[in-house]
Amino acid sequence: MRNLIINGGKQLNGTLKIHGAKNSVLPVISASILLSGKSVLHNCPDLTDVTAALEILECLGIKHKRSGSDITVFSDVPESFVIPDNLMRRMRSSVMFLGSILARCGRVTISAPGGCMLGPRPIDIHIAALKKLGAKVRENRGMLEFSAKGGLKGTDIVLDFPSVGATENIIMAAVFAKGKTTVHNAAREPEIKDLIDFLNSAGAKISNGGTDTVDIEGVKELHSTEHTVIPDRIEAATYLTAAAITGGNVKLIDVEPSNLSAVNDVLAKSGCEILCTGNSVTINAPARLKPVKLIKTNVYPGFPTDAGPLIVSALCTAGGTSVFCENIFENRYVFVDELSRFGADINTYGKIAVIEGKKTLLSAHCQCTDLRGGAALVIAALKAEGESTIGNICHIKRGYQDIAENLCRLGADVKEI
Ligand code: UD1
Numbered sequence: 001m002r003n004l005i006i007n008g009g010k011q012l013n014g015t016l017k018i019h020g021a022k023n024s025v026l027p028v029i030s031a032s033i034l035l036s037g038k039s040v041l042h043n044c045p046d047l048t049d050v051t052a053a054l055e056i057l058e059c060l061g062i063k064h065k066r067s068g069s070d071i072t073v074f075s076d077v078p079e080s081f082v083i084p085d086n087l088m089r090r091m092r093s094s095v096m097f098l099g100s101i102l103a104r105c106g107r108v109t110i111s112a113p114g115g116c117m118l119g120p121r122p123i124d125i126h127i128a129a130l131k132k133l134g135a136k137v138r139e140n141r142g143m144l145e146f147s148a149k150g151g152l153k154g155t156d157i158v159l160d161f162p163s164v165g166a167t168e169n170i171i172m173a174a175v176f177a178k179g180k181t182t183v184h185n186a187a188r189e190p191e192i193k194d195l196i197d198f199l200n201s202a203g204a205k206i207s208n209g210g211t212d213t214v215d216i217e218g219v220k221e222l223h224s225t226e227h228t229v230i231p232d233r234i235e236a237a238t239y240l241t242a243a244a245i246t247g248g249n250v251k252l253i254d255v256e257p258s259n260l261s262a263v264n265d266v267l268a269k270s271g272c273e274i275l276c277t278g279n280s281v282t283i284n285a286p287a288r289l290k291p292v293k294l295i296k297t298n299v300y301p302g303f304p305t306d307a308g309p310l311i312v313s314a315l316c317t318a319g320g321t322s323v324f325c326e327n328i329f330e331n332r333y334v335f336v337d338e339l340s341r342f343g344a345d346i347n348t349y350g351k352i353a354v355i356e357g358k359k360t361l362l363s364a365h366c367q368c369t370d371l372r373g374g375a376a377l378v379i380a381a382l383k384a385e386g387e388s389t390i391g392n393i394c395h396i397k398r399g400y401q402d403i404a405e406n407l408c409r410l411g412a413d414v415k416e417i
Contacts, residue, residue, distance in 0.1 A: 004390040004404060006381035007413035008363060012248035014410045018236045018255045019045040019401050020069065020229035024191040026093040027168045028198045028229060029053045032073035033062060033100040034175055035202050037224030039073040044229055045401045048394070052090040056083055056097055081105040085142070091398065095123055095165055098146065099172035102135060107147040125166040129157045133173055133181065154179035154218055162187040162212065162299050168195055174216040175204050181216040188212055189300040190230060190259045198227040233259040234306045235400060236281065238375050240264075241310040242407065244272050244285045245317060245383045250410060251282040262303040266295055266311055270318060291320035291357055297327050309335050309376035316344040317383055318357035326351050335373025338366040342380040342388070363388040368395040375400065382412055 020043035030053065032039035044050060046069070054071070057064050061079030065072045081101050088094045088111045101108035127137055127144075133152040138145045154177045157170060167187040172195075174181035186192070188210055196209035202225040205217035236255045243250035244267055257264070257276035264274045267283060271290040275282040292315060297305040305328035315322040316339070326332040333348045340346065341364035345356035363386035368374030374396040381388035390396075393416070396403060404414040 001391060002393050003417055004378065004381075004393055004396075005415045005417055006378065006388045006390065008361075008381050008384040008386065008388060010246065010382070010412050012243045012246045012250055012382070012407070012410040012412060015251045015253060016239055016406055016410060017253050018231045018239075019043070021045075021191055021194070021232040022047055022049055022399050023164070023189070023234075024194040024229045025050055026053050027096045027172070027191065027195045028227065029057065029071070029073065030096040030100045031172050031195060031199055032075055033057070033060070033078060033097070033104050034172065034199070035075040035222045035224060037075060039075065039202070039224070040226040041071045041073070042069065042226070042228040044069050044071045045232065047398060047401055049091050049093060049398045052087065053093065056087050056094060059084065059087060060101070078105055081107045082109040085111040093165075095126065096168060098126060098130070099169035102130065102146050102148060103152065103173050103176045106149060106151065107145070109143050109145045111143050123165075125159055125161060125163045126169050129159070129166055129170045130173055132157050133170070133177055152177035154181040154216070156182050156184065159183065159185040161185075164189050164192065167192055167214070171195065171199070171206060171214065171216055175199060175219065175222065177216070177218040179218055181218070183214045183216075184212070186212050186214045187299060190233065190256070194230045198225070201225040201227055230259075231255045233263075234304065234372070236260055237263045237304070237307040238310055238379070238400070239406070239410070240267060240281065240283050241307070241314045242379050242382055243283045243410070244270065244289060245314040245379055247285050247287045248410070249282070249284045251280055253280045255279060255281050257281050262301060263307050263311075266292055266303060270315065289314060289318040289357075291315060291318040291322040294323045294325065296325040299328070305329055305332060306372050308332055309372045310379060312336075312346065312353055312355060313339060313344075313376035313379040315355045315357060316342070316346065316380060317359065317361060318355070320357055322355045322357065324353040324355065326353070334369040335376050338369060338373070338377055339380055341366045342384050344380065360385065362386070365389045366391070368392040371395045371399045378403065378407075382407070
């Protein structure tokens with residue numbers, strides 16, 4: 001098992017390039033199945049979740065080539081329509097293949113998806129929407145079998161909750177449906193717009209991407225295309241928060257500042273100067289952060305749940321009490337016990353976390369519980385004086401490319417062993 005060894009107490013300073021977004025590249029890889037031809041994808045991060053998505057393609061008999069941050073998918077009608085249980089368990093995003101395989105093969109079989117243990121993560125919204133499009137669903141020995149023999153039919157779908165994954169699955173499923181599909185109360189995350197841009201560049205007819213009402217006009221076929229994945233706003237939020245806790249001055253390049261507004265607003269409230277220009281964000285943090293009275297997660301453009309653990313960690317050394325309210329996932333706070341090993345003073349009451357800022361944190365041995373919770377431990381270790389060990393970093397590798405190298409580039413002392 002690999003660990004991160006962090007010698008904390010060093011200020012982060014310098015410039016860093018942000019990778020492509022995990023939450024974009026995964027649905028885009030899934031959507032590449034829909035093309036009759038080649039998808040050339042640029043700016044793809046090297047993450048274990050991306051490797052898992054490519055393994056799903058292999059399992060379906062779809063060829064691909066990976067070279068640096070480019071991935072080329074040579075799409076054909078998949079030889080198989082079954083995603084085996086071991087691949088489904090590897091990551092939550094395996095559920096993203098539901099819509100694309102169903103649309104391309106007229107059937108798909110999956111088991112319950114894996115991923116971070118952030119509480120119950122049902123796929124009822126995905127299933128209800130696919131049924132509305134005309135799919136038949138059958139449960140067979142732990143596997144879910146979807147079929148749409150005569151093809152799917154466009155319809156109006158109203159989501160109970162603007163689920164990111166469900167919105168993406170419906171869009172992919174509806175690309176070849178007969179007629180028009182309208183998704184009401186759709187999620188508006190930037191990664192959804194990126195998926196839509198990819199599909200439209202291949203000949204899909206999807207309008208109003210990035211709004212809560214998305215229209216998909218069914219087409220017969222999609223053709224070859226080339227697409228550059230948008231920057232990862234959560235990776236960017238991670239390095240901004242790491243700079244904030246260490247009182248540093250860091251410039252991130254290759255980011256989309258408008259996608260980071262909610263995070264930047266909170267960092268500004270904590271006393272950081274934030275400067276956005278073109279495709280860069282610069283943070284200049286005070287020696288000690290100010291507490292933030294109340295931060296609430298919400299669907300985009302609200303404060304992203306994935307940045308919650310990062311900011312909770314940074315506020316552990318603020319000069320007073322901060323309150324955090326998590327509204328998306330029930331078990332987001334699984335990482336808090338591990339964070340307490342650094343001497344952090346956090347009490348959770350259901351959705352609420354009360355963070356009493358301490359002047360400093362202590363070095364600690366801890367274990368990652370999930371992806372963003374793991375990143376929160378890294379942030380704490382960067383502040384804590386002395387050597388900390390973070391174990392179970394397979395979680396971190398799902399979402400961060402070269403995290404140790406990147407932090408070292410900014411002046412931190414981090415080793416992966
Ligand atoms: C995506 C992101 C994840 C992010 C999350 C919320 C990817 C690969 N992952 O996950 O990083 O944390 O959005 O911004 O893009 N829900 C249901 N029934 C469903 C679907 C969802 O009850 O059928 C609930 C979930 O349990 C959760 C909430 O809705 O409480 C949000 O889930 P959703 O927006 O679907 O998140 P994901 O697509 O899984």
